[in-house]
Amino acid sequence: MKIDSKDFRVRPGKKVKLSKWPTSMDHLVMSDDEYRDLLKKHVAELSSLQQLHYASHRYALLLIFQGMDGAGKDGAIRHVMSGVNPEGCEVFSFKQPSAEELDHDFLWRSTCRLPERGRIGIFNRSYYEDVLVVRVHPELLRSQGLPEELRDEKTVWEGRYRSIVDMEKHLHRNGTRIVKIFLHLSQKEQRKRFLARIDEPDKNWKFSLADIHERKYWKQYMQVYEECLRATNTPHAPWYVVPADGKESARLIVSRIVLDALEELKMAWPRATPKRRAELQSIRKHLAA
Ligand code: AMP
Numbered sequence: 001m002k003i004d005s006k007d008f009r010v011r012p013g014k015k016v017k018l019s020k021w022p023t024s025m026d027h028l029v030m031s032d033d034e035y036r037d038l039l040k041k042h043v044a045e046l047s048s049l050q051q052l053h054y055a056s057h058r059y060a061l062l063l064i065f066q067g068m069d070g071a072g073k074d075g076a077i078r079h080v081m082s083g084v085n086p087e088g089c090e091v092f093s094f095k096q097p098s099a100e101e102l103d104h105d106f107l108w109r110s111t112c113r114l115p116e117r118g119r120i121g122i123f124n125r126s127y128y129e130d131v132l133v134v135r136v137h138p139e140l141l142r143s144q145g146l147p148e149e150l151r152d153e154k155t156v157w158e159g160r161y162r163s164i165v166d167m168e169k170h171l172h173r174n175g176t177r178i179v180k181i182f183l184h185l186s187q188k189e190q191r192k193r194f195l196a197r198i199d200e201p202d203k204n205w206k207f208s209l210a211d212i213h214e215r216k217y218w219k220q221y222m223q224v225y226e227e228c229l230r231a232t233n234t235p236h237a238p239w240y241v242v243p244a245d246g247k248e249s250a251r252l253i254v255s256r257i258v259l260d261a262l263e264e265l266k267m268a269w270p271r272a273t274p275k276r277r278a279e280l281q282s283i284r285k286h287l288a289a
């Protein structure tokens with residue numbers, strides 16, 4: 001079975017109608033064994049490409065995960081990065097902003113967390129929340145402390161999209177490669193996962209009443225996601241819409257996307273110069289003696 005990450009990539013300049021994008025890809029996974037084998041293969045490839053990424057120390061890779069509650073962001077991150085050397089990888093989860101964070105512009109808290117060269121940075125939610133949850137709940141915008149004349153809802157969202165696109169362009173020019181993944185879940189599957197969080201004692205900790213409250217705003221969330229995907233999808237920082245109703249197929253697709261992003265960097269192991277090689281040979285002679 002072949003997964004082509006381009007199938008999930010939003011085409012630049014295109015409007016996004018999420019109801020037309022599938023939330024499930026069950027046919028991708030034939031059997032448990034096949035799934036495990038393929039994920040294992042992807043994880044092994046990721047592990048060696050990440051080592052190469054770390055050693056070549058040229059680019060930074062930023063992976064952004066967005067999606068509704070229960071879409072499987074944490075699980076996808078955990079599985080896909082399971083073989084990666086923790087030294088070369090950092091995960092940040094963005095929650096409701098703190099008072100200190102709210103006293104800065106909305107990009108500040110993420111820019112402090114950007115990955116260094118040679119590393120993979122993972123954002124579990126991100127600055128995109130500031131055009132998603134905050135747009136669905138305008139009272140959040142009012143509590144962000146912006147001067148009144150700067151939070152006109154007729155202009156503020158376009159302004160934020162522009163800030164995001166400009167910042168991502170800036171990062172691209174400076175050697176950070178960005179991949180943005182929207183885990184596309186159906187409302188029906190979300191209900192199933194919430195029920196499991198109530199029914200299975202080991203999952204109770206994941207359940208939050210606030211999630212049930214947010215579920216009521218599903219339609220609004222889909223609208224702001226569509227708007228956001230359209231406005232911030234660029235050739236240098238593309239969005240991928242990954243069907244998320246099947247956790248297994250989602251993990252396979254996500255790992256394929258990350259693999260392709262690393263392969264695109266066309267990395268090679270750093271080679272020693274002839275002078276350095278001669279030095280090494282001379283040290284070798286001493287050591288061997
Ligand atoms: P979780 O990812 O389930 O741990 O939940 C984190 C919560 O923080 C979600 O409900 C997000 O919508 C919320 N959140 C993240 N960033 C922001 C933000 N900038 N403003 C308001 N809420 C946010």
Ligand code: MG
Pocket residue numbers: 069070208211
């Ligand atoms: Mg949650």
